[in-house]
Amino acid sequence: MSIIYAxxxxxxFAFAISGALVAIKKDFDVFGVIIIAFVTAVGGGMIRDVLxxxxxxxxxxxxxxxWTILSAVxxxxxxxxxxxxLRKTMFLFDTIGISVFxxxxxxxxxxxxxxxxxxxxxxxxxxxxxxxxxxxxxxRVPLIFKKEIYASACLAGGVVYLLLDQxxxxxxxxxxxxxxxxxxIRTVAxxxxxxxxxxxxxxxxx
Numbered sequence: 001m002s003i004i005y006a007x008x009x010x011x012x013f014a015f016a017i018s019g020a021l022v023a024i025k026k027d028f029d030v031f032g033v034i035i036i037a038f039v040t041a042v043g044g045g046m047i048r049d050v051l052x053x054x055x056x057x058x059x060x061x062x063x064x065x066x067w068t069i070l071s072a073v074x075x076x077x078x079x080x081x082x083x084x085x086l087r088k089t090m091f092l093f094d095t096i097g098i099s100v101f102x103x104x105x106x107x108x109x110x111x112x113x114x115x116x117x118x119x120x121x122x123x124x125x126x127x128x129x130x131x132x133x134x135x136x137x138x139x140r141v142p143l144i145f146k147k148e149i150y151a152s153a154c155l156a157g158g159v160v161y162l163l164l165d166q167x168x169x170x171x172x173x174x175x176x177x178x179x180x181x182x183x184x185i186r187t188v189a190x191x192x193x194x195x196x197x198x199x200x201x202x203x204x205x206x
Contacts, residue, residue, distance in 0.1 A: 004175065008069050008104060011097025014090060018040040019134050021084060025075070026138050036134055037073050041065070043130035048105050048122045052112050091190070099129040099182035102154040103161055103175055120158040127154045131195035149189035149196060157182030 023033040040066055045058040059065040076083060083090070101117025105126025109119025128144050128151050135142040144151045161178035169177075186195065 004100065004104075004172075007096060007100045009064060009083065009140075010093060011100050012065055012068045013040045013072045014093030014097050015130060016069040017076050017083060017095060018090060019130075020073050020076040021080070022134060022138050024080065028138075030077075033076075034070070034073050036137060037076075038069050039137065040130045040134040041072070042070050043133040044101060044126045045105065045127050045130075046126060048108070048126045051125070052109060052114065052122060054108065088182050095186045096179075098127040098150070098154055098186070099157060099179040102158055102182060103178055106161060116162050120155070120162065123158045124151055124154045127151075144171050149185060149194055152196060153182045153185040153189065156185055 015147065016037040020033050022040075028036065032059035042059045049055070049057040055061075055201040102123040104123075106119050108126075109122035110116070112119075132144065136159030140193040158177045160181045161174060164174045164177060
């Protein structure tokens, strides 16, 4: 098992737990919790694969994703009171997860010979759209639309990856450096409560 694949599984586990916690808070039954955990963890990758006509779709081609999600749901049910307070730990896994999902999605787009910009968009879709689906199904305004630098961090890391790719660096080093950009931007944004500007008035208005 490669380090990147291990981190991918860890990120899937963290995303599934975050989805399960939201569903439990919304008083969903067991089936509902599993569904929300599932779409949170692999929804973004699934949308990406459908859009670029990649088969088999991520979780269909690797059963480990299913076992990871089910394990995350079980752990959440058994240790909910212990997990919920671990926000910093979950944030770390979540941040590492979006960095890996972004770059894996970007790589997959490039492998399918998409234009680099389109591949970059596919990377962002992989990282954030699972959370968007989760929030829509649980009647919440998606996090990426209202606060925190989330998708923007993925965009920045993806751009760095594409730039480094032109320098023909070692593939693993290229991946790690780009992932660190995403992790750093996301962490700094949360610590210092940075947000993207919001449009409240006409730019040229009085």
